[in-house]
Amino acid sequence: NAGVTQTPKFQVLKTGQSMTLQCAQDMNHNSMYWYRQDPGMGLRLIYYSASEGTTDKGEVPNGYNVSRLNKREFSLRLESAAPSQTSVYFCASSEWTGGKDTQYFGPGTRLTVL
């Protein structure tokens, strides 16, 4: 059981470039999430997917798009990267149980935008 995996682990982009962060989980969870972590700000929710075929905005969705490819995979796309998107990105998954579900996190992707 790998849990939640993310690729790549590190990435450097130039302003205006695009890229997709990949996330996969093998726990058969319905819900998946993308967060960003900035120094001193904890984690902030970008987008989430309650189930296959659905996606919703979180707290900071601007500049990002997501795709729930299937039950296992949830990708995050930056169409035109900006320096403000320099951050560590975490993917998480959980099994919906009325709010008490525990989210399990991937190892993170450290993204730098120059």
Next chain:
Amino acid sequence: AQKVTQAQTEISVVEKEDVTLDCVYETRDTTYYLFWYKQPPSGELVFLIRRNSFDEQNEISGRYSWNFQKSTSSFNFTITASQVVDSAVYFCALSEARYSSASKIIFGSGTRLSIRP
């Protein structure tokens, strides 16, 4: 609006000391869940504990204990006889049960704990 406040940005103690990490939350809901996560220097987020709003019993797991007090909206975390391996950033988080499909967790800004040998 829901909010989680971890007022202690950084704490440094000597090994074997006890240390308490504070967490204060705000929510309008009567049913909610509180979490603690640990982020060691390696960067991953490790789930430590989940409590629901109806269960105010303190919990102890080895050297870790959690004190949940609804009256003060606090969910504090104590490490007894701290060890260098406890050095990490600790996040307190809140999830409300009113969402119908997926949990939205609100994280505090974290407390960086350093244990000196």
